[in-house]
Structure formats: structure tokens, C-alpha cells
Amino acid sequence: MLTIKCAKCKDKLLKYNKIGQGRVLKCWEEKISRIYGKVDDGKLLCNNCGNLIGEVKTRGGRNYIDMNREEFTYSGRKIPK
Numbered sequence: 295m296l297t298i299k300c301a302k303c304k305d306k307l308l309k310y311n312k313i314g315q316g317r318v319l320k321c322w323e324e325k326i327s328r329i330y331g332k333v334d335d336g337k338l339l340c341n342n343c344g345n346l347i348g349e350v351k352t353r354g355g356r357n358y359i360d361m362n363r364e365e366f367t368y369s370g371r372k373i374p375k
């Protein structure tokens with residue numbers, strides 16, 4: 295489980311079940327176990343500072359957040375495949 299945080303203010307954004315060791319580029323809705331940030335008008339924003347973290351998109355009927363690489367950090371463990 296990863297805890298994804300805002301790069302600017304370190305406020306928590308998501309708890310995410312990242313599978314595999316790849317970079318965190320997309321956060322698929324079904325693997326998000328908790329959202330602390332704010333989803334507004336198809337955007338994920340930091341609740342604390344309003345930083346734009348990513349945009350909600352859909353592929354093959356599944357929603358994901360297309361993450362802005364510069365705007366977040368994370369800690370925790372990725373799940374081995």
C-alpha cells in the first residue's frame with residue numbers, strides 16, 4: 295500500500311494498492327482504497343493547498359487518475375506482481 299502525498303505541502307491524497315515496481319503514473323479507481331484529496335470537476339486536488347495532482351480519465355470503462363508526476367510523493371510498499 296502506498297500513501298501518496300502532495301509534493302508542495304505533504305498533505306495526504308490517496309491510499310493506493312500499487313501492483314508491480316513501475317512508476318506511479320496512473321491510479322486506477324478500483325485500487326484506490328482511500329481518497330483524502332478533493333475530486334472536483336474531473337480533477338484531483340490537494341485538500342490543503344489546492345495543488346492540481348491529476349486528472350480523472352476513463353479507459354475501457356475503468357476510471358483512473360492520470361497523475362502529474364511533479365506534484366506528488368509517496369511512501370510505503372508496492373505489491374510484487
Ligand SMILES: [Zn+2]
Pocket residue numbers: 300301302303304305340341342343344345
Ligand atoms: Zn498540498
